[in-house]
Each structure stands twice: as C-alpha cells, then as structure tokens.
Amino acid sequence: MQQNGLAIPFSEKKIRAVKAPAACSMMTEIELNSPGVMGEPGTDEEKVQIVDRGACICSNMCWSTRDGIGKALVDATCKAAVYQTGMKPFANPKAQVGPLSSELVEKLEQCVKPDTILSNLSANINEWTAGKRGMFTLNFWQEDSIASLQADVARGDGWAAADVSRAARTLLLAYDRRGLAHCEEAFASPEELLAHKEVCAFRPVECQNRGCVQVVGANSAGAHDASCPHKLLKCPQGCGADVKRAALREHMATECDMKPAVCPYKELGCQHEVTAGTVEAHCRECAGTHLKLVVDWVGRLSTEAVATEARVRDIKLLLQGVVPKVEETAAEVVAGGEARGKLAGEVRELRASLNGMAKAVTALEGEMKTQKSDMKLAIKTMDRLARAQEDMVKRVPMLSGKS
Numbered sequence: 522m523q524q525n526g527l528a529i530p531f532s533e534k535k536i537r538a539v540k541a542p543a544a545c546s547m548m549t550e551i552e553l554n555s556p557g558v559m560g561e562p563g564t565d566e567e568k569v570q571i572v573d574r575g576a577c578i579c580s581n582m583c584w585s586t587r588d589g590i591g592k593a594l595v596d597a598t599c600k601a602a603v604y605q606t607g608m609k610p611f612a613n614p615k616a617q618v619g620p621l622s623s624e625l626v627e628k629l630e631q632c633v634k635p636d637t638i639l640s641n642l643s644a645n646i647n648e649w650t651a652g653k654r655g656m657f658t659l660n661f662w663q664e665d666s667i668a669s670l671q672a673d674v675a676r677g678d679g680w681a682a683a684d685v686s687r688a689a690r691t692l693l694l695a696y697d698r699r700g701l702a703h704c705e706e707a708f709a710s711p712e713e714l715l716a717h718k719e720v721c722a723f724r725p726v727e728c729q730n731r732g733c734v735q736v737v738g739a740n741s742a743g744a745h746d747a748s749c750p751h752k753l754l755k756c757p758q759g760c761g762a763d764v765k766r767a768a769l770r771e772h773m774a775t776e777c778d779m780k781p782a783v784c785p786y787k788e789l790g791c792q793h794e795v796t797a798g799t800v801e802a803h804c805r806e807c808a809g810t811h812l813k814l815v816v817d818w819v820g821r822l823s824t825e826a827v828a829t830e831a832r833v834r835d836i837k838l839l840l841q842g843v844v845p846k847v848e849e850t851a852a853e854v855v856a857g858g859e860a861r862g863k864l865a866g867e868v869r870e871l872r873a874s875l876n877g878m879a880k881a882v883t884a885l886e887g888e889m890k891t892q893k894s895d896m897k898l899a900i901k902t903m904d905r906l907a908r909a910q911e912d913m914v915k916r917v918p919m920l921s922g923k924s
Contacts, residue, residue: 531574542777544808575712581723582703583738585745590642591689595680598622599670601653603663614670618679625649626688633695642696731763760798789814812906827890833885 599614599799601621606612625646632645674680682733697703704723708714718724722740746752750767753770764772773780784791785804791814795803804811 577708577711579704579706579708579714579717579721579723581718581721581725581738582690582697583723583741585737585741586702586723587686587689587693590693591677591685592600593643594688594692595645595672595674595685596620597650598625598680600650600667601625603666603670604653604655607663607666608654613672614666614680618670618674622680622684622688626692629692630695633700635821636897637696637698639693639696639702641756642692643899786811789818808906815899815902815906819896822892822896823898826889826896827894829885829889833882833889836882836885 557895598621602614602617605617606614606623610667624694628649629642632641634641638791658685670679687696693702702723704721706717706721708717723738725736726739726742728735728737728742728745728749728751728753730746730753733749735745735749737745748766750765753763754766754769756762756764756769756772756776756777758773760777760779762772779796782797782800783796784793784795784800789811791811793803793807819833
C-alpha cells in the first residue's frame with residue numbers, strides 16, 4: 522500500500538476482519554501472509570479485511586520524533602549546501618537548499634526496506650551528508666556558515682516549515698516499521714476511531730506551562746515537562762519564589778533573598794553565616810559585636826602605624842650615617858692613589874645601600890599613608906556602628922532600662 526509515494530508497512534499484529542461502514546473508505550482485501558508482508562501466501566481462511574489507510578486508522582505519531590527528524594533533515598541539507606558551495610566565492614548556499622532537500626528526501630525514500638527501522642533513517646541521513654563533502658571541505662572554515670544557514674532555514678527561509686514537517690512525517694511512517702513512534706490501529710467506524718484518539722498514547726497535547734507553545738505527543742509529555750524551560754519551579758534555596766526553569770539559575774545567583782552572602786565585617790572576624798535577605802538585619806542586630814571588631818581593628822592599625830613610624834626613623838638614621846661615608850669615600854677616589862679601585866667598589870656598594878634604603882623609606886611612607894586612610898575609615902565605621910547601636914537601644918526600651 523502506498524502513502525505519499527512511500528510503501529507503508531502493515532502492523533505486524535493481525536487485524537481482525539471488520540466491515541467498513543459507508544463513512545469509511547472502501548475495504549481492501551489483503552493477504553497478511555502475502556509476499557513482502559508476512560512471508561509465504563496463506564490460505565483463504567488466512568485472508569482478512571483491513572481498513573484502507575487514511576480512513577479509520579489512527580494517524581497520531583510521536584511529535585518529538587517527527588520534529589527531531591525534521592531538524593535532522595534541515596541540518597543535513599544546510600551542511601550539504603555549504604559543502605558544495607564552500608570553494609565557490611560567489612555561490613549562495615541558500616539557493617542550494619531547495620534542490621538538495623528534494624534530493625535528500627527522495628534518497629531516503631528509496632532506502633526504505635521491509636525491515637527498515639528508525640535508526641536506519643539517521644544512518645542514511647549521515648551517509649548522504651558525508652557524500653556531499655568535497656576534497657577540500659574543512660569544517661572549521663564552514664561552521665559559522667552552516668550555523669547561520671541552519672538558523673535561516675529553521676525560520677522557514679529556503680525550506681518552508683510545513684514542507685519540512687510533511688517530509689518528516691512521511692519518513693517517520695516509512696521507517697517506523699515496528700510502530701514505536703506512531704499509531705496505526707484500525708477501527709470499524711469513525712466513532713470508534715474518535716474515541717481511540719482521545720486516549721491514544723501518541724495523541725497531540727499542548728504543554729500546560731504558561732508561555733510554552735510546544736505541542737508534544739501524550740507519551741512524551743512527561744519528558745517534555747521535565748525539561749520545559751517555562752516550567753515553574755520552587756527556588757531550591759528556600760526563598761519561596763516560583764521561577765521558570767530557564768531563569769532559575771540567574772534568580773539563584775542574583776535575585777534570591779536566600780542566596781549565600783558575606784557579612785561586611787567578615788574580614789574583621791565576624792563568623793555569622795548570612796544570606797542576601799538577612800545581611801541588613803544581621804548588621805543591625807550585631808552592631809555591638811561589629812563595633813568591638815572595629816575597635817580591635819583600630820587598635821591593630823595604631824600598633825602597626827607606630828611600628829612603621831619607628832622603622833622609618835631607624836632607616837633615616839642609617840641614611841644620615843651612610844651619606845657622609847659615601848661622600849668621604851668618593852672624595853678619596855677622586856684623590857687617586859693605589860687604592861682607587863678598591864674605593865670605587867666601596868662607593869658602588871654604599872650607593873646601592875643608599876638606594877635600597879631610599880626605596881624602603883618610600884615604601885614605608887606609602888604604607889603609612891594607607892594605614893592613615895584605613896584609620897580614618899575605621900573611625901568612621903566605628904562612629905556609624907555606635908550610632909546604630911544607640912538607635913537600636915532606643916527602639917527597644919528593655920535594653921535601655923526604660924518601661
């Protein structure tokens with residue numbers, strides 16, 4: 522039996538003999554055991570009547586499988602178009618999509634055999650695509666061109682989406698000899714067929730997630746729902762928000778009040794674990810603890826500043842002793858004499874020492890400047906925390922001894 526120019530397999534299960542009502546198309550008497558169907562010809566008793574395809578036979582199929590075949594056809598055609606025009610400077614790959622798509626579908630139809638299964642379709646597509654590679658085809662040159670062309674064709678530019686879907690449907694029916702991705706049950710009346718379509722495992726259903734327009738087969742609805750980007754999920758961090766799956770990662774990293782955060786006083790020693798939504802409250806409640814940490818910080822800064830100033834003074838005292846010695850030794854070098862070479866070496870060493878001390882002083886002065894800046898910041902922070910603590914005491918009369 523033929524459909525869309527393809528040989529369509531009959532179900533491997535024997536279909537009970539039925540009488541087609543007027544509403545159905547004409548019955549066709551077929552031997553299930555005839556050559557090409559089940560093997561050797563059978564007896565008259567083994568002959569049964571089945572409903573002609575297109576009449577009271579379910580036509581539902583797995584939509585995800587059909588769409589997957591459609592995508593594979595588009596991808597293969599676009600690759601072939603780029604492969605064949607890659608070495609031609611002024612060739613337009615999109616102009617080749619039409620002829621190549623027809624060639625591909627025709628080739629795939631010719632490859633249908635009695636024992637064909639869906640995996641053969643993928644292999645045949647890959648084989649056809651590989652045959653379009655030229656001697657000088659280099660993938661890394663053409664990846665961008667292929668991706669761009671695939672995006673255009675996916676939008677219907679060069680190969681209409683309806684035609685892609687139609688070709689995919691035809692090929693699915695032709696290759697799915699085992700009925701794993703489509704339904705081919707036959708019924709005695711249109712009423713029985715309609716009743717079956719209400720419960721058919723391959724019946725089309727719309728995704729119920731708001732914003733999703735995907736239509737899938739009922740048998741794959743669960744799998745789609747498990748990966749649908751529009752599915753609302755509870756934030757796993759516990760903020761209580763319902764977020765679309767596609768936006769969940771960004772929500773958890775930026776918007777979520779329960780995302781892990783760092784206390785502003787952690788570097789000073791605060792060990793409290795906080796979240797983005799509790800940082801402010803934590804800083805208010807722990808103002809006293811933070812104030813103590815800042816006071817300790819100020820104390821450390823003061824100690825470090827005193828130590829730095831002492832080191833600067835020591836180096837400056839050394840410089841006061843080194844400078845005259847350098848000048849004295851330089852004068853002896855100028856005076857000449859047998860020891861000139863030795864004195865010149867000493868002068869170089871003294872000058873190097875002098876330069877090192879000068880750099881040390883510069884670094885220490887920079888350190889002192891930083892310490893002064895840190896000290897000012899610490900004092901401001903301490904004042905702010907002191908005021909925050911006072912405000913908190915005023916808000917809670919019990920803490921201040923007031924009734």
